[in-house]
Amino acid sequence: MALSTDVVGKTYPPQTYAVGREKVREYALAVGEGDPLHLDVEAARAAGYADLVAPPMFAVVYAAPAMGPAIFDPEVGIDFALMVHGAQQFAWGPLVIAGDEVTTTVSVESIEERGGVGFFVFASVSVNQDGHTVCVGTWTNVVRGI
Amino acid sequence: MNFVEGAKLPELTVTPDKYLTVRYAGASGDYNPIHIDEEFAKAVGLPGRILHGLFSMALVARAQTEAAGGPASLKRLAVQFRGMGFPEQEITVTGTVASVRDGVAIVHAEAIQDGNAIIRDAVAELRLPRGAGR
Numbered sequence: 001m002a003l004s005t006d007v008v009g010k011t012y013p014p015q016t017y018a019v020g021r022e023k024v025r026e027y028a029l030a031v032g033e034g035d036p037l038h039l040d041v042e043a044a045r046a047a048g049y050a051d052l053v054a055p056p057m058f059a060v061v062y063a064a065p066a067m068g069p070a071i072f073d074p075e076v077g078i079d080f081a082l083m084v085h086g087a088q089q090f091a092w093g094p095l096v097i098a099g100d101e102v103t104t105t106v107s108v109e110s111i112e113e114r115g116g117v118g119f120f121v122f123a124s125v126s127v128n129q130d131g132h133t134v135c136v137g138t139w140t141n142v143v144r145g146i
Numbered sequence: 147m148n149f150v151e152g153a154k155l156p157e158l159t160v161t162p163d164k165y166l167t168v169r170y171a172g173a174s175g176d177y178n179p180i181h182i183d184e185e186f187a188k189a190v191g192l193p194g195r196i197l198h199g200l201f202s203m204a205l206v207a208r209a210q211t212e213a214a215g216g217p218a219s220l221k222r223l224a225v226q227f228r229g230m231g232f233p234e235q236e237i238t239v240t241g242t243v244a245s246v247r248d249g250v251a252i253v254h255a256e257a258i259q260d261g262n263a264i265i266r267d268a269v270a271e272l273r274l275p276r277g278a279g280r
Contacts, residue, residue: 023173030173031204032160035216056211056220057204064175081190085199089224095217138224 003113007075011107015066021098024052027061044097051098059090059135063124066104070122071141076108078120079143086119086142093133101129109138118143147213149251149274155241158209162197162233170201197231197264202257206268209239210253214272221250222271229262237264249274 021041028038036043037053044052054062071078096102109121124137147153167181176198179186187195203225211217231237241255251272257265 027173030166030169031201031208033208035211037217053217055204055207056217056223057200057207060174060176060200085227087224087226088200088203089222091222092220 003111003118004075004077005111007073008108008111010073010075011105012066012069012073014103014105016101016103017062017065019054019058019062019096019098019100019102021052023061024054024058024098027058028052028055031055031057049095049097054096054098056090056092056095056135058096059092059126059137062096062102063104063106063126063135063137066106066124067122067139070106070108071120071139076111076120078118078141079145082145083141083143085140087138087140089138091136093135094128096128096134100134102126102134103128116145149214149243149246149272151243151245153243155209155213155239155243155253155255158205158212158239159236160205160239161236162201162231164233166201166233167195167197170198174198174200176200192230193232195233197233199227199231199265202227202231202237202265203268205237205239206241206255206257206265206270209241209255210270210272213241214251215275219272219274220270221273223268225265225268227264228266229259229264231257231259231264235259241268241270244269246274249276 104126106124109123112119120141122139126135237259241253244252253270255268
């Protein structure tokens, strides 16, 4: 199957995620974070934050609603049976705090075929309610047997 | 730790329990059955349920923030996912400081399970607390 690159540059509608205190705690516990900034509201407040601090990798949670429509877009044409997550990069700005509203916009950065393998790269930009960019993500999905 | 070129991060060792992938699926929202359903995973040719790659990346991130003084220190993390990770086997995250300049350390890291690099070529950029490196 030939890859279509017509969709490169396509940008999807922004999605806003409201960061909840218990979701931050649930995520922190699942990945074994022990820093009280993620678990103990009093500790977070004592350190100068308004509420629990999200671990940096919580970016996967607030970006997810925006990523879904992009990777499932039939115009992109990913065959999920053959897809693996190949690489990931995040660059972070200010910390995300429970109570924040984070708006993420996803676009198709590149689609390439090399040696029968398709590389689908998506870019996400997440901005908090104050207009600060809290995270920029580069998501590389690899599809074999192209 | 003292962030100087060549310094090793404290090793982080984690053994995900049998139900970790279920808790991570709930926490992250990624319910792909290859992570939570043993029969489905085998039916699609995997040895069994595999860990979420982004869970393994989160362990690499945690090794950085625990060494560098908290979540605000991690400014960038880039990883390559390679071998598959599995529940109930120990994962070891290691890292080496590649450079330190103007209070920013570059760390090269990987996550190994049973001799297999499940995350390799990880590069982290850490903003160090004052006095933790040059």
